[in-house]
Amino acid sequence: MSKRSTFLRVSVATLGMAFATTAAALDPLDFVAGWPIEVPAGAEVFDVPLTAEVYAAAESIRQVAILDANGEPQPFFRRVPATPSAPTERRVVLEASPLYVGGAAAVPSVGVTTGPGGTSVTVVPGSASSPAIAGFVLDARAVDAAPVALELDWRELPQPFLLDVAVEQSTDLTGWSNVGRASVAALAIGGAEVRHARVPVRASSGGYYRITPRGSVADWHLLRATLVISVGQEPAASPSIRVAPLAVGVASDDPSVDTLYFDAGGALPVQSLALVFAANDGWVRADVAASRSMEGPWIPVAYRELFYSLSFEGRELASEPMKLGRQEARYWRVVPDAPLRGQRLELEISFQQELLRVASRGGAPYQLVAGTLADGAGPDETLASVWSALDPPAVDVPLASLGPRRELGGAGALVAPRVFPWRTAALWTVLVLGVLVVGTMAVRLAKEMRKPSS
16 A cells, blocks of 8 residues: 555544544435435545536535435535636747739749748749739748647738638648638627637648638738647636526616526536527627625626627637636626617526545445535535645545435425524513512502501
């Protein structure tokens, strides 16, 4: 057994002895819902993912518990992984050289001129007809890494456009292989110009790139392209949910503008938001605010943010999700700056994947239960303190999985029972009896004083 494994076992055993006499069993019916946990065989410590269903059942992490087969709560703490940063990108800018062709050339000749500014590639047609630009070439022979995308920069045009481009790669300017294809566009949306210039590619390092427009956009001219080289690791995709508007109200400052409210079901640790348009067609500028309650207070998170989604001839263009970092909220308010005119919208919410780290000291099967007013639920600070002393890379903790949701006590688990106030009633009874006794004694004393003396 390794030293690291021994250290982990000793830590878990110590925790088990510490909690053995203090943890009382909990009734699962005191919780709103539960989920069976599939724990890897032999795991003494395991992680449990928090899902949107768990957040919806519990108002906070203090209403969550991990129970063993006997209903005894297991010590756990919440792990909030560091927000994964975008992979580090290395960027190389290359000037574009036009690729000219003529009208009736029989056998064109290719000329290559290399200079300090890069490589110029010219195809001279065999006829005397006026040459036309058929594409653009980039000299990437000095680039020692394979790019994941090309970001194009073209000459400004007076009108919006949408254009398909194909990207090919060659080592000798003769044999070309397709490495990417995408739509690029300059659009006028909501009074602003929006550019889509990124073309994902699957290419090798070095060689030449040929960018060929697949369409007719007058005077489209590529100036340069940026090779985007990914250095870091792509972060895992965040879990997300999509919700329809909860209610439609009226903005206080403009009665003609619709206000949309969305309920995420629970206070999710939201990382990004996106508005989804019906049939992928529409746009809106809107203010966005978040709150833990429909009554507020509302925290503004965006002002006049542009959301759009366009579908044209099989090509789809959409705005990037709005990044929030981390915003814990259940309710979201979207106030457009103009009437929606019947547009149907949904809110797509991406949230950070959080985990519960559990130290098992009971017997399987285990279950995660959420939503309760009972004492004994919630994270354990002692386990968090002990674990913080460990070197994180020193221990490999397996990931457990949650089974389907089971209804336990339902919504009634969050309703405080009405307990008859026996102590208060007893006190008032004693006081009333005391008043009656004093009153009786006063009446007797008054009668005796009225009797004539003999």
